[in-house]
Amino acid sequence: MPIHRVNLPELPDVDHFRNLDWIEAGNSAVLALGRDYGAGLTVPLHSHTRTQLWWARQGVVLVRTAHGRWLVPPGHALLIPAGVEHSTEMISDVRMHSIYFTPSLLRAERPMVMEITPLAGTLVDALVSVESETMSERREQLIMDLLLEEIALLHERPLGLPFPREQKLALLCRQFLEAPSATANIDQWADRLGLSRRTFTRMFRNETGVSFVTWRQQACIFASLPRLADGEPITNVALDAGYENVAAFTTMFRRMLGSAPSHYLKMYQGR
Template sequence: MTKMRQTPAASQLAELHVERLAAIEAASGPVYAIPSEYPAGYHVKPHNHSRAQFVYARAGVVMVSSVQGRWMVPPQHALWIPAGLVHTVDMLGEVSMLSAYVLPDVLSDPPSAIRVVAVSDLARALIIEAVAPVAEARTGRRELVMALLLEEVLRLPDRPLGLPFPSDQRLANLCRGFLDNPSARLVIDDWAERLAMSRRAFTRFFRKETGISLSTWRQQAAVFTALPRLAGGETVTAVALDLGYDSVAAFTTMFRRMLGAAPRSYFKTGEQSSS
C-alpha cells in the first residue's frame, strides 16, 4: 500500500488549497501536475478552475459532488472534471492524490462530462512521473511525459462510479433518502406511487432525469455505498447483508458486473499495483 505522509492541520490545508488554486490559474504550461495529501474526513469547499482536472486516487477514496451528482474515486481510479465545473471534494479515509490540470484547448475533443475511469499501468506511471519536481526532470522529457499522459487519459475505460442526481426536487429527495438507507429491495412501484405516477410514466421520468434506469441507478448506489466500507476493511458479508442482498454471492455478482472484479480481488489488485 502507498505510505501516507504526515498531513498538515485543517487550517493549513485550507490555506494550501487557496495557494494551489492560485498556482493552477497562474501556470503557463498546457499541463500542471501536483500531488496532494489529505486526512480522513477533510472537506474541500465549493470551487472550480479554468483548467480541466484529471485526479488519480493513489490511496484512499475521494468523493466529488456537484449539482450534476456525486462521483466516487476509489484507489487505482481517476476522475476527469471538466473546466469550470463547481464541485466539492470529501476524503473518505486518508487520501493521497495526484492531479493533472489541463488547459481546455489542449485536447481537440475533451470530455464534457465528469468521468470515472480505471487507471492503466501506463497512466499510473505517467502521472507519477508528471508530478515529480521540475528540478528532477529534463524539460524535453517532461513535455513528452505530459503529451503521452493526455493521450492515455482519453483511452481509459469508464467505470460506473458516478451517481447522477435528478433536477426534480421530489425525485432528488427520494434518491438522497435511498443513499441514507440503501437496499437491494427497492421497488419501482413504491417510488412511482410516492410521486403519484404510473409505473410506466415514472420509468420514463426517471430515465429522463438521470439518463439511466432506476435499476442501474440502484446498483450504482449500492457500489457507491459499499466501496468506502470495503476499502475501510469491513467484510464483504457484512456489507452485502447491510445492503439487503440475500447472499454474499448475489452481492458479488452485482459488484463484478459493475466493476469487473469480485470485491476481494478488486482491492487486492489495487494493493499489488500500488506497492
C-alpha cells in the same frame, strides 16, 4: 512545454480558495500537483479553467456536481471538465496526484471515472515527483505526450451516479444512498411521490438518463466502496445492501467493475 509542479501540503489548508487562486495563476500549460488529505475533509464548491485528472492514488474520494456524484476509489481517476463546479469529500485518508491541462491539450465533455493503468500511474507519478524538477524538457515532453495518449485509452467505469434536479426525487435518492437496498422497487418510490408507476418511470429516466433498476444497481455498488475500503467484511456490506448472499453481490460488482470485490481490493489498496 515546461510543467509547473508543487506539493500543496506546503500551502495552508485553512484557505482552500487561496490554493485555487495559486492553481489558476500558473502560466504553464500543464500543472502537476501532489497532496495528502485527511479523512472527512471537504473541499467547497469550486471550478477550474483547466481540465483536471484527479487520481486517488490512495483512499476514496466523493465528488459532487449539480448533475451527479462520482466516487473515486483507489486505482481510479476522475476527469473533470474545465468550468464544471464541484465539491469533494475525503471518505478516507487520501493521497492525491492531479494533473491540470489547458483545454487545448485535453478537453472533456463530462466528468467520468476511469481506471488508471500501471503505465498511466507511472507517468503521473513521474510528473508529480519532486525529483522531476531536474528532468530535461525533452523527457518531460515525451512523458506528457505518452500520458495524453494513454488517457485516451483508459476504460471508463460506471462510478458516476446521476442525480435528478427535481427536489423530492433527489431527496429519495440521497436517502437511498444512506441506506441502499437491492430490493427497493419502483412501486415503493412511486407511492412515496404520489405518482403512478408509468409516470414515475418516465420521470426517473428523464431526470437521470437511466432506468430506476440501473440506477439502483449502480447506487448499491457506489455506496459499498467506501465501506469495503475501510476493511469491512464483504458479507456484511452485501447483506446490508439488501443482497440475499455474497454471490449475488459479487456478480453485480463484477459486472460493474470487472472484478470480484476481494480481487478489486487486493489490486488497489496497495497502490
